[in-house]
Each structure stands twice: as structure tokens, then as C-alpha cells.
Amino acid sequence: MQVNTVKETRITTKAVKGSSPWAIARRKFLKNKLAMTSLGFLVFVAIVSFLAPYITTQDIARVNIGKMSLAPSSEHWLGTDKSGRDVFTRLLYGGRISLIVGLSCTGLVIILGTIVGAIAGYFGGIIDSMLMRFTDFVLTFPFIVFVIVLNAIFGGQLNGLWILILVISFLSWGSVARIVRSKILAEKENEYILAAISIGGSPFKVIVKHLLPNVMSTIIVQATILFATMIVVESGLSYLGFGVPAEIPSWGNMLSSANEPDVLQGKPWIWIPPALAITFTILSINFIGEGLKDALNPRSRR
Amino acid sequence: MLKYTIRRVLGMIPMLFLISIVVFSLAKLMPGDSLSGEIDPSNTDPQYISEMREKLGYNDPVHEQYFRWITNFVQGDFGKSTRYKIPASEIIAERLPNTIFLGMMSLLITYVFAFFMGSFAGRKPYTLGDNIISTFNYIGLALPSFIAGVFAIYIFAFNLGWFPSNGSVNISLEPGTLDYWLSRIHHVLLPAIVLGALSTASYTQFLRNDIIENTRKDYVRTARAKGTPESKIYNTHIMRNSIIPLVTFLGIDIGVLVGGAIITETIFTYPGIGQLFLNSVTQRDYPVLMAVTMLLSFLTLFGNLVADLLYGLVDPRIRLD
Numbered sequence: 001m002q003v004n005t006v007k008e009t010r011i012t013t014k015a016v017k018g019s020s021p022w023a024i025a026r027r028k029f030l031k032n033k034l035a036m037t038s039l040g041f042l043v044f045v046a047i048v049s050f051l052a053p054y055i056t057t058q059d060i061a062r063v064n065i066g067k068m069s070l071a072p073s074s075e076h077w078l079g080t081d082k083s084g085r086d087v088f089t090r091l092l093y094g095g096r097i098s099l100i101v102g103l104s105c106t107g108l109v110i111i112l113g114t115i116v117g118a119i120a121g122y123f124g125g126i127i128d129s130m131l132m133r134f135t136d137f138v139l140t141f142p143f144i145v146f147v148i149v150l151n152a153i154f155g156g157q158l159n160g161l162w163i164l165i166l167v168i169s170f171l172s173w174g175s176v177a178r179i180v181r182s183k184i185l186a187e188k189e190n191e192y193i194l195a196a197i198s199i200g201g202s203p204f205k206v207i208v209k210h211l212l213p214n215v216m217s218t219i220i221v222q223a224t225i226l227f228a229t230m231i232v233v234e235s236g237l238s239y240l241g242f243g244v245p246a247e248i249p250s251w252g253n254m255l256s257s258a259n260e261p262d263v264l265q266g267k268p269w270i271w272i273p274p275a276l277a278i279t280f281t282i283l284s285i286n287f288i289g290e291g292l293k294d295a296l297n298p299r300s301r302r
Numbered sequence: 303m304l305k306y307t308i309r310r311v312l313g314m315i316p317m318l319f320l321i322s323i324v325v326f327s328l329a330k331l332m333p334g335d336s337l338s339g340e341i342d343p344s345n346t347d348p349q350y351i352s353e354m355r356e357k358l359g360y361n362d363p364v365h366e367q368y369f370r371w372i373t374n375f376v377q378g379d380f381g382k383s384t385r386y387k388i389p390a391s392e393i394i395a396e397r398l399p400n401t402i403f404l405g406m407m408s409l410l411i412t413y414v415f416a417f418f419m420g421s422f423a424g425r426k427p428y429t430l431g432d433n434i435i436s437t438f439n440y441i442g443l444a445l446p447s448f449i450a451g452v453f454a455i456y457i458f459a460f461n462l463g464w465f466p467s468n469g470s471v472n473i474s475l476e477p478g479t480l481d482y483w484l485s486r487i488h489h490v491l492l493p494a495i496v497l498g499a500l501s502t503a504s505y506t507q508f509l510r511n512d513i514i515e516n517t518r519k520d521y522v523r524t525a526r527a528k529g530t531p532e533s534k535i536y537n538t539h540i541m542r543n544s545i546i547p548l549v550t551f552l553g554i555d556i557g558v559l560v561g562g563a564i565i566t567e568t569i570f571t572y573p574g575i576g577q578l579f580l581n582s583v584t585q586r587d588y589p590v591l592m593a594v595t596m597l598l599s600f601l602t603l604f605g606n607l608v609a610d611l612l613y614g615l616v617d618p619r620i621r622l623d
Contacts, residue, residue, distance in 0.1 A: 140317060141324075142602040144561045145579065145595055152583050153331045232446040239448045240568055240580060258452045259569075261467070265460045275449050283444050 021298065025217075028295040035291025038284035045281060049095030056089045072269050079269040081257060090249040091273050097250040098278070101165055102231040108169035109230075110223050113176025118207050120177070121184030132181070139174040146171055147233075148242045164243055168233055176222055183215040217296035224289035228282045235278050251278050306614050314603055321599045322375070326368050329592050375596070381589030385582075390589045393578065394597065400470050401567070401574035403486070405559045407494035408501075412555075415498075416505030416548075423506065424513025424544070425536050435506065442503030447562055451496045451569035458492060465492040468571035493570040497562045501555055505548060512544040546616050553609025557602045 019027075029035060048055065072079040079087050120131040150167045187193070188211060196206050212219075237243030238252025239259075246253060251274040258264045258271035362370075374381070380390035423432040459467035465488065466472075472485040516522060517540065525535050564576035571577070575594060582591040 137317070137320065140321070140599070140603055140606065142557065142560050142598050144564050145598045146328075148564075148580070148583055149328050149332075149591075149595060153328060228444075236446055236448050236565060240565065242580070242583070255448070255452065264452065264456055268456070271452065275452060279445060279449055282446065286444050 024298075025292075025295040029291055032291040032294065034287050038287035038291075041280065041284045042288065045095055045277070046099060049092055049099055052089070052092035052096055055092060056086070079267075081254075081270050087254075087270060087273055090254055091251075091277060094249040094251045094254050094274060095277060095281075097161070097244060097248055098231055098234055098252070098281075101161065101168075101234040101244065101250070102227055104165045105168045105172070105230040105234070106223055106227045108165065109173045109176055109226055110219060112169065112173035114180050114212070114219060116173065117177040117180025118184055118211065121181040122188060122203060122207050122211065124185075128181075131177075135174045135177050138171065139178075141171060143171055144237075147237060148240075151237070151242055161244060161248065164234070164237070168230065172226075172230075172233075176219075176226070179218060179222060180215060183218050184211055187211055187214050221289060221293045221296065224285060224292055228285040228289070231278065231282060231285070235274075303614065307611060310607055310610055310614075314607060317603055318600065321603075322372055322596060323368070325592055325595050325599070326371060328595075329588050330364065330367075332586065332588070371592075375593075380593035383587055383590045385585050385587045385590070390593045393590060394575070394593060397573060397575050397578050398597075400572065401563055401576065404490055404494055404497065404563060404567070404572065404574060405556075407487075407490050408498035408559065408562075409552075409555060411494055412498040412501045412505060415502045416509060419502075420506040420509025421513065421536070421541065423510040424540075427510070427514050432510070435510075439503040439507050442499045443507075445499070447496055447500065448565050448569060450499055451493070451566060454492055454496050455569065465489075470573050489572075493566045493572055496569075497559065497566045500562070501551070501558060505551065508551075509544055509548060512547065513540055516540045516543055550609060550612045550616055553605045553607070553612055556605030556608060560598050560601050560605070 081087055081090070116131055116135065120128040120135075147167055150171075151164055154163045154167065184207075193206060193210060196210050201210075234243055234250065235252030235255065238250050239256045241256060243252055244250040254274040255271055255278070258275075263270050371381070378391060380394070382388065383390050383393055386393060419435050419438075423435045426432055455467050458464045470486060470489050471482065472489075475482040475485055513536070522535060522539060525539050530539070563574060564579060566572070567574045567576035568580060575597065578590065579594045579598065581587070582594060
């Protein structure tokens with residue numbers, strides 16, 4: 001693996017000598033037009049969503065009976081929904097919630113999965129088999145079914161948003177743990193790990209300083225895929241009415257108005273914006289993921 | 303193979319047992335108990351309520367309640383729905399065929415589409431047709447099913463009027479007649495396409511890549527050198543090798559269908575198990591909820607089992623460990 005990287009470096013970058021794998025990956029990524037456009041789009045969506053209070057001055061919560069279901073106009077760019085709330089404003093605030101849920105779930109899942117996977121892979125033996133049996137057990141639950149049941153139990157007790165994030169994360173770390181474990185298993189056979197252990201490095205230090213940096217590229221690619229998946233999960237659950245509490249605007253919650261036939265058929269301005277927002281966000285994250293996978297793979301020569 | 307099969311099937315039993323404990327504990331943790339559905343709601347006399355609690359066994363220790371539930375459960379008594387006042391098993395038996403029908407149709411659509419698109423794209427890679435198919439695949443993989451479903455209803459049911467937008471059959475038709483079955487197929491087609499889109503895309507992509515990979519293998523070169531017609535190389539030699547790995551996807555598909563059915567059935571208001579599950583959560587119909595959750599978990603486990611067995615069948619090395 002290591003030899004291979006060096007060789008590829010010489011082939012792809014004749015002019016620049018001795019750039020680090022990360023520098024090569026960065027250059028490859030910057031050259032990927034599709035991934036860069038997607039990144040630009042995603043950054044734009046994130047900035048616009050997080051600056052929502054400064055961009056629009058509309059009240060997201062106030063029900064305005066006089067302005068119910070208005071078609072798009074210069075005053076309401078994307079029209080108003082059935083309670084008279086401005087769709088454009090809700091779209092911005094909804095993006096904020098959807099991105100926060102997506103990012104938090106991804107972060108939690110990656111942290112949990114990496115910890116479990118790294119411990120199982122590094123120590124092996126009985127610790128490995130116990131942890132992996134537990135992982136298998138968590139993975140056998142039909143995901144959607146148990147997210148809905150757990151969310152119904154705990155949903156009313158605390159701030160619903162954080163319960164949702166915890167429930168989703170708790171049920172999805174399994175696959176990351178498996179991937180990290182298999183990577184660590186392969187990586188720890190290298191001699192530099194033996195060297196690190198023999199000079200007295202503690203397991204914690206060996207894992208954090210030597211093993212994790214070498215499996216980081218896999219983790220990063222996994223995180224991108226997860227980010228897209230988590231946005232789908234959040235909006236899907238909210239669409240069904242079992243996700244983010246109904247009073248908080250999220251793309252999924254906005255889309256759930258499409259469940260009413262008259263909205264779906266006659267008032268497309270209410271549900272098409274969130275549907276397109278979800279679709280384009282997911283597509284752009286996927287393109288970024290593909291780009292990262294390509295850039296971090298020393299064998300690809302694009 | 304037999305030994306491997308037996309070991310895998312037996313391995314399911316402790317898993318099911320653990321899942322039943324989890325399902326039972328979750329149902330106990332849910333706010334309120336099913337008592338509210340079992341008793342006469344107009345009688346609010348505290349003595350009557352406590353008597354009923356005692357009679358229905360809600361005051362027994364938790365493990366006794368669990369064993370009572372699981373004993374009845376394995377004998378096919380899932381309890382009485384607190385909402386519909388009929389045994390949960392009857393409601394499930396009424397809904398399950400719809401979901402199975404939907405799943406079968408979706409698998410059929412997946413196989414047919416993936417076979418033709420995949421073999422075409424694999425045979426003529428990097429052409430216009432391949433690029434179009436790849437674009438479709440990318441959309442199929444990235445577009446969430448609920449968005450695809452909403453757009454499908456908007457375009458094909460409302461604007462074009464090709465398909466009905468909800469239900470499983472035209473209720474005015476007599477069951478058993480040809481029209482009845484045609485109406486069922488007509489109703490199930492759109493949900494099945496939406497449900498199968500994801501699998502279709504991944505099958506097609508897999509088949510395409512596998513065919514391209516196989517074209518470079520020695521046995522294909524040998525066949526070419528012997529002068530075998532190109533169509534025969536693709537249709538017989540390569541296809542046989544590329545189809546086998548696809549078989550193993552069937553098990554994973556069962557799990558995907560279980561999760562997908564919940565969403566798809568809700569979008570299309572299709573009366574199946576998924577919709578029943580969501581309704582039972584909203585209405586706090588615990589006996590039905592527990593039975594459906596167990597059923598869906600069992601189906602997922604069964605899917606994993608099928609996947610493992612098929613892997614073993616296709617690749618004998620897996621059976622050894």
C-alpha cells in the first residue's frame with residue numbers, strides 16, 4: 001500500500017516532488033469540476049440556511065389566516081402554505097434543521113462507530129467477538145421500525161430534536177464500526193504498529209496516533225455517504241410524521257403537507273421547494289463523496 | 303451445505319428471543335398501557351379500573367407478563383387489537399397479502415428492468431445508451447423513495463391520470479374476477495416501481511460493471527479466439543457468470559422491502575403491513591404494534607438468513623467457517 005502510493009505519486013505528479021498523500025488528494029479534488037460545483041452549492045445552502053434570520057424577516061411560527069395558500073408573488077417568493085406562513089422563509093429555516101440533524105447524526109455515528117470498531121479491531125480476541133456480536137445484534141433491527149418506536153417512546157419527554165438525533169445515531173453506528181474494524185485489522189499487521197507497541201506506546205496512543213490517521217480516508221468517505229443518508233432519514237421520518245416535531249420547520253415536515261391530496265394536486269409551490277431542496281442537497285453530497293473517494297484513492301489517476 | 307443451513311437457522315432462534323425481549327420492553331416503556339382500550343371508557347370508577355388492571359394482569363411482575371405474552375405469541379395468539387376489537391392476527395392476515403403482493407411486484411419489476419438495462423449497458427459501455435442508463439441509475443440511487451413517490455403521484459396519477467393515486471383495489475369490483483385482479487395490478491404498479499427503483503439501480507449498475515469486468519477475462523478471450531459469435535459470448539458465457547452474484551442480493555432486498563414498504567405504503571395509502579404499523583404507533587394499539595414489529599423484525603432476520611445461505615450456495619468457501 002505504502003509503496004504503491006509513492007509509485008503513483010511519481011506517475012501523477014512529475015513536477016512536484018514529495019507531496020504528501022493529503023496534498024495529492026486535495027489537488028485531485030480541486031480538479032474535479034462536478035465535486036467542486038456540488039461543494040459550492042452545499043456551502044451556499046448551508047450559509048443561506050444558517051443566516052436565515054438575517055435574510056428574511058418573516059415570522060416562521062405565526063399563523064396568518066388572511067394569507068392562506070397564496071400562490072408565489074413578489075411579496076411571497078414561493079407563496080404561502082395552508083397556515084399562511086411564507087414558504088421561502090420556512091425553506092431556509094427548514095434547511096437549518098435538516099442540516100443540523102444530518103451533521104449531528106453523522107458526527108455521533110462516526111464517533112461511536114470509530115470507537116467501537118477501533119477497540120474491537122485493535123484488541124481482537126474476546127473483546128472483538130463481544131463487541132461485534134453486539135454490533136450484529138443492533139444491525140439486525142429493522143432500522144425504520146425501531147427508530148419510529150423509540151422516537152414514539154422518548155419523543156415527548158425531552159426536546160424532540162435531540163431525542164431524534166440520539167435515536168437515529170444509536171441505531172446506525174453498526175456499519176461504520178464494521179468498516180473501521182476491518183480496516184484496523186488490516187492496518188495493525190504493519191510493522192510500524194509493532195514498532196510503536198514495542199517502544200512502549202499505550203494502546204490509546206497507538207490507536208489515535210498511528211492507526212486512525214491511516215484509516216481516516218475511509219472514515220471521511222463514510223462520513224460523506226452517511227451525511228446524505230442521514231438527511232434522507234430525517235426528512236423521510238418527518239415526512240411520515242415521526243421525525244422532527246411538527247412545530248419545528250424542516251424539509252421533511254414541509255414535504256409532509258404533500259400527504260393532503262389537494263396540496264399535492266393543486267398547490268405544488270408548497271411541496272416542490274422542499275422536495276427539490278432535499279434532492280439537490282443529497283445529490284451534491286453524493287457527488288462530493290464520489291469526488292473524495294476518487295481523490296483519496298491512490299490508485300485512481302484522474 | 304445442510305450442516306451450514308441448520309447452523310444458520312438455529313442461530314436465528316436466540317436472535318428472535320432477544321428481539322422479542324426488546325420489543326416487549328419497548329411496548330412497556332411506551333406512554334400509557336393498552337388498558338385504556340380494553341375497558342369500558344364510560345366507567346371511570348377507580349375501583350373498576352383497578353379490578354380490570356388486576357384481571358388483565360397488568361399488576362403482575364414484568365417477567366411473568368413477558369412469558370404470558372411470548373407463550374401466547376408463539377401459539378399464534380397476538381392479543382386483541384385495542385382499536386378494532388378483533389384479534390391482531392386477523393388484522394395482520396388481512397393486510398399481509400397486500401404487502402407481499404407489493405413486494406413481489408417490486409422484485410419482478412426490479413429483475414426485469416435490471417436485466418435488460420444492465421445487460422445492454424454492459425454490452426455497449428460508454429455509449430449514449432449506457433450514459434442514459436447510468437444517469438437513471440444515479441437518480442434512482444440518490445433520490446429518496448418518498449420524494450420519488452410524491453413526484454410519481456403528482457405526474458403519473460394526477461397530471462397524466464395513468465395510475466390511481468391510492469388504495470389497493472377498486473372497491474366496487476367483485477373479488478376473484480379478472481377485472482378485480484387487473485385493478486389490483488393497476489393499483490400496485492406505481493408503488494412497486496417506486497419501491498423497486500433503488501434496487502433496480504443497484505442491480506443494473508452491478509450487472510453492467512460485472513459484464514464489463516468479465517469481458518476482459520481469459521475465458522472470454524478463448525471463446526472469441528475460437529470464433530464464437532459475439533451474441534453467444536454475451537448471452538451465454540458472460541451472462542451465466544454475471545447473474546450468479548446477483549442472486550445473493552435477494553436476501554438484502556427482503557430487508558430493503560420491509561423498510562421501504564412502510565414509506566411507500568404511506569405515500570400511496572396502500573393498505574399493507576407498513577401502514578398498519580404506523581397507524582398502530584399513532585393509535586397506541588399495542589398488541590398490533592408488538593405483533594407487527596415482531597413480524598417485520600422476523601422478515602429482516604429471514605432476509606439476512608436467505609442472503610447468508612445464498613452466499614454459501616454461490617461461494618462454497620463461506621460455508622467452511
